[in-house]
Amino acid sequence: MITETAPAKINLALHVRARRSDGYHELETLFAFVADGDTVTLAPGPLSLSITGPFSAGLSGGGDNLVFRAARAFAAAFDLPEEGAFTLDKHLPVASGIGGGSADAAAALRALARANAIAIDDPKLFDIAAALGSDVPACLLGRTALGQGRGERLVPLDGPTGMPVLLVNPGVAVSTAAVFKAWDGIDLGAMPEGDVLDVALAARNDLEPPARRLAPEIDGVLALLAEGTPLLARMSGSGATCFALYATTAERSAAAERIRAAQPGYWCLETTLA
Numbered sequence: 001m002i003t004e005t006a007p008a009k010i011n012l013a014l015h016v017r018a019r020r021s022d023g024y025h026e027l028e029t030l031f032a033f034v035a036d037g038d039t040v041t042l043a044p045g046p047l048s049l050s051i052t053g054p055f056s057a058g059l060s061g062g063g064d065n066l067v068f069r070a071a072r073a074f075a076a077a078f079d080l081p082e083e084g085a086f087t088l089d090k091h092l093p094v095a096s097g098i099g100g101g102s103a104d105a106a107a108a109l110r111a112l113a114r115a116n117a118i119a120i121d122d123p124k125l126f127d128i129a130a131a132l133g134s135d136v137p138a139c140l141l142g143r144t145a146l147g148q149g150r151g152e153r154l155v156p157l158d159g160p161t162g163m164p165v166l167l168v169n170p171g172v173a174v175s176t177a178a179v180f181k182a183w184d185g186i187d188l189g190a191m192p193e194g195d196v197l198d199v200a201l202a203a204r205n206d207l208e209p210p211a212r213r214l215a216p217e218i219d220g221v222l223a224l225l226a227e228g229t230p231l232l233a234r235m236s237g238s239g240a241t242c243f244a245l246y247a248t249t250a251e252r253s254a255a256a257e258r259i260r261a262a263q264p265g266y267w268c269l270e271t272t273l274a
């Protein structure tokens with residue numbers, strides 16, 4: 001059996017630069033990953049998927065699941081039979097801006113590559129990933145990177161590994177397509193260059209205003225995160241999950257404790273940057 005982790009992605013910053021004629025948007029985004037997420041396992045057998053874990057309810061295990069889509073695309077690209085008994089242990093909230101589905105697809109591709117002795121940096125794997133979703137190539141790379149294009153053009157960067165992070169989700173699913181559609185079309189400018197943390201601090205998430213209009217619960221999450229002592233508090237991706245970075249684990253734990261007491265229904269994950 002092969003086990004692959006599917007860590008949550010966060011967008012330390014996300015600048016939307018232009019609407020494209022193909023329905024996507026031109027981005028500049030700082031991708032980072034945390035130490036926790038879903039887990040995908042692959043055992044020999046016919047193609048199947050079993051979903052366990054705290055966020056398994058409400059997630060379809062049918063053919064449209066990104067794990068199945070990844071397995072079918074892998075088989076087609078490498079001319080192999082469609083097979084593999086997958087288990088997905090789902091710990092990340094669904095449709096929440098932290099790329100859970102994309103991470104699962106990337107983990108399934110990594111597991112299949114290992115099972116078939118295909119190099120993990122095979123360019124064909126990145127082509128499959130890009131066809132599955134804009135965030136899947138970044139999840140396949142799995143390290144801090146600048147993403148351009150619709151997110152698939154990647155430049156690896158050295159990030160602040162080990163930095164304490166708190167993720168908070170208010171329990172509302174947000175549609176990525178709807179948030180991009182609600183973007184006002186105004187290009188607020190390029191992302192600066194330099195040290196990842198400095199760039200993140202100087203940059204923005206341009207999807208925050210439209211996401212906040214669609215899901216006002218995000219306002220409450222950002223207000224709670226701002227009350228502590230974060231180095232940076234911001235929404236990730238198209239939301240509704242927000243993250244905060246801290247200098248110490250004590251500051252992160254104090255913030256988590258305060259938020260859990262104020263909003264017991266919110267999902268809070270205390271983790272670190274990978």
Ligand SMILES: C[C@@](CO)(OP(=O)(O)O)[C@H](O)COP(=O)(O)OP(=O)(O)OC[C@H]1O[C@@H](n2ccc(N)nc2=O)[C@H](O)[C@@H]1O
Pocket residue numbers: 011014023024025026027029096097098099100102132133134135136149150151176177180236237238239
């Ligand atoms: C916003 C981001 C930031 O990392 O993350 P999430 O909020 O999904 O985590 C990504 O760009 C999401 O990537 P992903 O979730 O893979 O999106 P896709 O399946 O490719 O696209 C879903 C829909 O989002 C819109 N979309 C996505 C990416 C992009 N650069 N421009 C877009 O306009 C399109 O309407 C598209 O139909």
Ligand SMILES: Nc1ncnc2c1ncn2[C@@H]1O[C@H](COP(=O)(O)OP(=O)(O)O)[C@@H](O)[C@H]1O
Pocket residue numbers: 059060064065066067088093094095096097098099100101102104105135176237238239
């Ligand atoms: N394995 C999966 N995990 C999560 N969502 C999935 C999965 N497979 C398909 N999806 C679908 O993909 C959409 C986006 O999910 P997700 O990747 O969690 O969003 P986000 O990137 O915003 O965090 C959801 O609407 C969900 O139904």
